[in-house]
Amino acid sequence: MILTHSDLLVLLPLIIVAASAVSGMLVAGFYRRSQPVMVLTLLGLIISLAALPLAASFGPRQVTPLLILDNYALFYMGLIFAATFVVTVLCYRYFGGRESHHEALYILLLLAALGGAVLVASSHFASLLLGLELLSVSLFALIAYPRSAERPLEAGIKYLILAGFSSAFLLFGMALIYAQLGTMQFARIGALPAVFTQGLDAYGLAGLALILVGAGFKLALVPFHMWTPDVYEGAPAPISAFIATVSKGAMLAMLLRYFVTADAHQSQSVVMALSLVAIVTILAGNLLALRQDNIKRILAYSSIAQLGYLLVGFLAFGAMAVEAVAYYLAAYFITMLGAFGVVTVLSRGMPEQDSDMLTDYAGLFWRRPWLAGVLTAMLLSLAGIPLTMGFIGKFYVLAAAIGESLWLLVIVLVVGSAMGLYYYLRIIAVMCAYGPEAASGPGTPAVPASLAESVTLALLALLLIGLGVSPGQFIHVLETTVAHLT
Amino acid sequence: MILPTLIFILVAGGVLSWVVERWHPGSAKWVALATAGIELVLTIWLWLQSASAMALPAHGGWLAEIRAEWIPRFGVSFHLAMDGISLILVVLTAFLGVVSVACSWTEIQERAGFFYFNLLWTLAGAVGVFLALDLFLFFFFWELMLVPMYFMIAIWGHEKRQYASIKFFIFTEGSGLFMLVAILALVFIHYGSTGVLTFDYFELLNTAMSPSTELWIMLGFFIAFAVKTPIVPFHTWLPDAHTEAPTAGSVILAGVLLKTGAYGLLRFVVPLFPQAAGYFAPVAMALGAIGILYGAFLAFAQTDFKRLVAYTSVSHLGFAVVGIFAWNPWSLGGAVMQMIAHGISTGALFVIAGILQERTHTRDMRRFGGVWGVMPRLAAMGLFFAIAALGLPGMGNFVGEFLVLMGLSRVNSVLASVAAVAFVTSVVYGLALVQKIFHGENTHGWQLHDLSGREMATLYSMAAITLWLGLYPQPVLDTAALAIDGPRNIATGQYHSGAE
Numbered sequence: 001m002i003l004t005h006s007d008l009l010v011l012l013p014l015i016i017v018a019a020s021a022v023s024g025m026l027v028a029g030f031y032r033r034s035q036p037v038m039v040l041t042l043l044g045l046i047i048s049l050a051a052l053p054l055a056a057s058f059g060p061r062q063v064t065p066l067l068i069l070d071n072y073a074l075f076y077m078g079l080i081f082a083a084t085f086v087v088t089v090l091c092y093r094y095f096g097g098r099e100s101h102h103e104a105l106y107i108l109l110l111l112a113a114l115g116g117a118v119l120v121a122s123s124h125f126a127s128l129l130l131g132l133e134l135l136s137v138s139l140f141a142l143i144a145y146p147r148s149a150e151r152p153l154e155a156g157i158k159y160l161i162l163a164g165f166s167s168a169f170l171l172f173g174m175a176l177i178y179a180q181l182g183t184m185q186f187a188r189i190g191a192l193p194a195v196f197t198q199g200l201d202a203y204g205l206a207g208l209a210l211i212l213v214g215a216g217f218k219l220a221l222v223p224f225h226m227w228t229p230d231v232y233e234g235a236p237a238p239i240s241a242f243i244a245t246v247s248k249g250a251m252l253a254m255l256l257r258y259f260v261t262a263d264a265h266q267s268q269s270v271v272m273a274l275s276l277v278a279i280v281t282i283l284a285g286n287l288l289a290l291r292q293d294n295i296k297r298i299l300a301y302s303s304i305a306q307l308g309y310l311l312v313g314f315l316a317f318g319a320m321a322v323e324a325v326a327y328y329l330a331a332y333f334i335t336m337l338g339a340f341g342v343v344t345v346l347s348r349g350m351p352e353q354d355s356d357m358l359t360d361y362a363g364l365f366w367r368r369p370w371l372a373g374v375l376t377a378m379l380l381s382l383a384g385i386p387l388t389m390g391f392i393g394k395f396y397v398l399a400a401a402i403g404e405s406l407w408l409l410v411i412v413l414v415v416g417s418a419m420g421l422y423y424y425l426r427i428i429a430v431m432c433a434y435g436p437e438a439a440s441g442p443g444t445p446a447v448p449a450s451l452a453e454s455v456t457l458a459l460l461a462l463l464l465i466g467l468g469v470s471p472g473q474f475i476h477v478l479e480t481t482v483a484h485l486t
Numbered sequence: 487m488i489l490p491t492l493i494f495i496l497v498a499g500g501v502l503s504w505v506v507e508r509w510h511p512g513s514a515k516w517v518a519l520a521t522a523g524i525e526l527v528l529t530i531w532l533w534l535q536s537a538s539a540m541a542l543p544a545h546g547g548w549l550a551e552i553r554a555e556w557i558p559r560f561g562v563s564f565h566l567a568m569d570g571i572s573l574i575l576v577v578l579t580a581f582l583g584v585v586s587v588a589c590s591w592t593e594i595q596e597r598a599g600f601f602y603f604n605l606l607w608t609l610a611g612a613v614g615v616f617l618a619l620d621l622f623l624f625f626f627f628w629e630l631m632l633v634p635m636y637f638m639i640a641i642w643g644h645e646k647r648q649y650a651s652i653k654f655f656i657f658t659e660g661s662g663l664f665m666l667v668a669i670l671a672l673v674f675i676h677y678g679s680t681g682v683l684t685f686d687y688f689e690l691l692n693t694a695m696s697p698s699t700e701l702w703i704m705l706g707f708f709i710a711f712a713v714k715t716p717i718v719p720f721h722t723w724l725p726d727a728h729t730e731a732p733t734a735g736s737v738i739l740a741g742v743l744l745k746t747g748a749y750g751l752l753r754f755v756v757p758l759f760p761q762a763a764g765y766f767a768p769v770a771m772a773l774g775a776i777g778i779l780y781g782a783f784l785a786f787a788q789t790d791f792k793r794l795v796a797y798t799s800v801s802h803l804g805f806a807v808v809g810i811f812a813w814n815p816w817s818l819g820g821a822v823m824q825m826i827a828h829g830i831s832t833g834a835l836f837v838i839a840g841i842l843q844e845r846t847h848t849r850d851m852r853r854f855g856g857v858w859g860v861m862p863r864l865a866a867m868g869l870f871f872a873i874a875a876l877g878l879p880g881m882g883n884f885v886g887e888f889l890v891l892m893g894l895s896r897v898n899s900v901l902a903s904v905a906a907v908a909f910v911t912s913v914v915y916g917l918a919l920v921q922k923i924f925h926g927e928n929t930h931g932w933q934l935h936d937l938s939g940r941e942m943a944t945l946y947s948m949a950a951i952t953l954w955l956g957l958y959p960q961p962v963l964d965t966a967a968l969a970i971d972g973p974r975n976i977a978t979g980q981y982h983s984g985a986e
Binding site for chain 1: 555559629630633636637640663671674
């Protein structure tokens, strides 16, 4: 296969990220400081973000059988790179700032982002696995990055084992499907005459089920969610944000592409299984979050529930569903980054434990009103209250689901959201507490947020409210770009 | 442009009072008072204007309207319009806004800027609810007013504020989600039959659907409004929220937020689903009548002053529900009258409870007694509003209840006679309230200073309005009647074929 000139141009965003990872390694080899590597990382991400419109003007384009760079892929790449940018900014002070030597962290982040980007652009099982492994392997190292501390190590090993298992499941599933259909390309699978309508044989069905199991682990869908709270709690706060957003978002975007292009939703049993998973995920995620006292664990369970809502939109299929998932994911990225961002800013940084107990947040409104305000906005968005993107997102998902008359899922979503209010409000109520209730607040003095962190959080909050109040423009962009899956 | 201005003033005033408090502690209340005052002046000016505008035959009942694109993808527009009912309710909202700022004047000392921000934003949300004629926009405001209200209860509330505020939020938001689902279902059914995706009220009127679908969708709306109004058995959040809220919060909750539920029944449930509302009317009226009696009985059993008043709200709003579902000119006029009169008289009772609590730090009626001796002015006002609440002729509540019963007896005389029992039960709780607090020996030796000038001005103006509503209710009924005519024309034909 020969790559043409325009193929390379379309691949430019991926190439830039890969190149900045490599040059980051070189720079770190000569000049062991974290600052230049961090600047290089940010620069690389900005340039690749800027290259996205250029790539879009040459697309949509199938580059080798492995990758397809259409607007759908480019949109999610944009989300992934932007999220990685935010995580990079959040990492800097948290991991010790100028004095530290954590260049490897940024290189790993870039590699993980590259993995996510390959994942959303993959149109073939091989590139899927490639992207997934790139993402997962970087994540093992990122989670256990503070390697002298106990909890990150535990979380890292937990993630390593389960991600290994899930990759094995995925691989086996792919092999079974290949054995039956003789192709690993999504579009070819879809083009095979009525594969799903006539029903797969036992091998094919088992293969599809195994793929769903593997993806379910990554997406932390119930019953494959056990690792999530422990890993989120153990990992450094900005890395938890990265797992919650980039890793899950890329996987979901890939899965949606696979389902739509391979026409997998024609298969009754697959849709049934996914609906069941969505219902259990929403209910279990919300129920398990109710009694948690650790904010990172609450956010972990909340992210499980959010993925359940997303799955409801996903199950509507069709153009509206693709838009709904895209909007909801964008909202979810911003809220999760914002929420974990506040946890990061409040934490003292790497060797010490994060300030993640609910008691650490007692009376936060009166001590650090801006931070508390940002966290409140993020929580209200997760709860789906107007003025935030979360509301429009939930509305979008409900509209897609009602348009397809998925009544059971809709009712479960509503019940789940009502349950979810309790734990979001609980955090807000703790932050509003004053007097004796707030006296149990932290004994350690607060760390001031760096300028970059403050600006980032403020931007996230503004974006959250801006796109929640006037989503028209953004929705128009989604409608014209993302919805056209090719 | 006047309609968005009404909302914007409150939004801007809220932000301003928060900001100003940081520079000059103590100035937030002045900003809030000015904001609510301007809002009140504007709305009264609108009312006076409307009196002449309504003389014109061709205006169709709508006094002002504005419409702009918002989210074209879903056919959502920023569509506000005002008719007589919305006008009256907005005037009520603005008036109670002034009252609630006045009654928080000394009660709220801590974090006053944020308090007035929340207060004004709640009012902005309520005004938006009364004006919105796009279902998405309506839902937007409907949810939006909950958040600041939640903060008011959770931060400035009394002992059990966390429990009460979370319960309030989960009940109203959870039921609101059912309404959202119902709205979407209605919109998609309309889309399916016409190919137009829109959330506009006027376009969704007369959407064709099968009777069972109509009933289900109507129930989705009904449950949200039933929680807010509240209709028994969806009322359990109300006593907690009213009791634990600060005085201003209780006034706004009882006076404004509960009205949004009744308003929703009147504006959306019956006109959008006339046939389903027709089948359902007997059930709804029965629930309303049960609420009237149940609220009255429970009110009598309370020992907490604010809890007692909260249960009387359940009873009084039962009249509004019954009046709306009886759906004839008398009962509808009565329902609107009842909403206004209840807003004023119950608001005043909460103000009195707040004044007593500020001085004695208790709401337990067993610890009061003999307050008449030390606070004669307050006691007189307490007696006045207790009597207004029990429906003495000459006061606003009487007019409302009487008209509702008159309208109801034409539809269902059995229910009318059941509801009429409330005239007895309300006397029991009203007088018990006066007896326990103001009469008897001053066994606890309360030494309290009587009403200040600010408190007197507040209560006297509320008393004057109650009397005005009772003695000369015609302006309110006229304004409401013009608006009621609109939906009635839309709904009556089908509604009564279903009801009878």
